[in-house]
Amino acid sequence: MSASDAGGPETRAAFDRLLGELRPKLHRYCARMTGSVIDGEDVVQEALVKAIKAFPQAGSIADLEGWLFRITHNAALDFLRRRARQNAAGSDEDPDMIVDTTSTEEDRQVAVASLGTFMRLPVRQRSSVILTDVLGYSLAEIGSVMDTSIPAVKAALHRGRTRLRELAKEPEDLPVPVLAEPECSLLAAYVDRFNARDFDAIRDMLADEVRLELVNRTRMNGRNEVGKYFHNYGLAEDWHFVPALVDRRPALLVRDPGDPSGAKLYFVLLQWAGDRLMNIRDFRYARYVIEGADVVIPG
Helix, strand or coil, X not given: CECCCCCCHHHHHHHHHHHHHHXXXXXXHHHHHHCCHHHHHHHHHHHHHHHHHHHHHCCECCCHHHHHHHHHHHHHHHHXXXXXXXXXXXXXXXXXXXXXXCCCHHHHHHXXXXXXXXXCCCHHHHHHHHHHHHCCCCHHHHHHHHCCCHHHHHHHHHHHHHHHHHHHCCCCCXXXXXXXXXXXXXXXXXXXXXXXXXXXXXXCCEEEEEEEEEXXXXXXXXXXXXXXXXXHHHXXXXXXXXXXXXXXXXXXXXXXXXXXXXXXXEEEEEXXXXXXXXXXXXXXXXXXXXXXXXXXXXX
C-alpha cells in the first residue's frame, strides 16, 4: 500500500480497516511481551497513534502488516525500558548457531503459557517465540520486525523455546493476590449497585473529575459526561458484573446474565481515590484483551 496519497478517503479507509483487523493480533503480541493484558493494550494504543501519525509520510509500504508490527515491537521495547524490567540479553545471539526452526506441537503448547512465564525470558527470546509460535510469522518476517538477522532469530528462538519448556515444568509459586480493605468493600458495593441497575447510587460514588475510557470507542471526563455511560448500560441486557482482580488490579468481570458462572466476556478496571471513583476503563469494545488475562475471583 502506498501512503503517498494517504489523505485520500479510500487509502485512509483501507488503512483504518487494517488497523482494526490487526488490533487483536497486535495485542496478543504486546500482552506477552509486557506480561499483562492491560499493559499490552497500552502499548497497542501507543503504537497505533505512532502508526497513524507516520503513515502519511511513509511513502510506499510493501508490507503494511510488517511495518505495523515493527512499530508495535519498538513501542513494546520502549515500554519495557520505561518500566525498567528488561532482562539482560548479553549472550542472547549467536549468528552462526544452526538450530531446528520447525515448531513442534510441544513448542506450540508451551507458547500458550501464562503471560508471567513469558516475562521470564530475555526480551529477544520472548519476541522470537511469540512471533513464531503464537502468531505464526516466518523467520524472515521476524527478522524484519526485530531488525536483526535470520541466524540471530534462530538462536533466540531456540533458546527461548528451550527455556519455556524448562519453565513449564516448574510449579507456580506466586501467591494468590488479595484485595485489601477498603477497596474490597468499594468494589463489592459498586458491583451490587450496578447489577441492581441503581445507577443514581453509582453516580454518587464518582469524583467530580472522574475519567472514563471506553476502549476502542470513546473517552469521557467529569461526572456529567460519564453519566451518559451508565445510561447506555441501562439500555443493555447482556452483562452481569462480578468482583475480580485482573492482572492483580481491581476490576469488574463481565459475564452473560443467563450464565453468571460461564465464560468471561470482558472486564472493567476501576481506580479509586479514597471513597471516590476516579477512573473507569471499560473493555466492552475490546474483548480480545481478556485473552490470557490473569483473573482471580475472590472466594
